[in-house]
Amino acid sequence: MSRERFVVHLPVVAEDLVAARRLARVITRALGFLADIDRGGTTVSREDTQSVHHWVYCDRRLAGRRRCSRPADHDGGCDHPTAT
Numbered sequence: 001m002s003r004e005r006f007v008v009h010l011p012v013v014a015e016d017l018v019a020a021r022r023l024a025r026v027i028t029r030a031l032g033f034l035a036d037i038d039r040g041g042t043t044v045s046r047e048d049t050q051s052v053h054h055w056v057y058c059d060r061r062l063a064g065r066r067r068c069s070r071p072a073d074h075d076g077g078c079d080h081p082t083a084t
Helices: 017-030
Strands: 043-046 049-055
Antiparallel strands (some): 043 049
């Protein structure tokens, strides 16, 4: 039996989009021990425009089937991840 994928919507309060993305990174790090969390697929949307998603992580494919774990829209290349 294959497992289905779901999106869990968790409303939060933040000052702006940058702060909301930062909070999302904190939440995904805190839940990182759970194998079923797809950190790279994390997005943030404003409550009144939930159809517009803003990526939290870059998530570009790297060598060895890894993904870039740097913040979305980061400067520089993906080959030197920094703390998120």
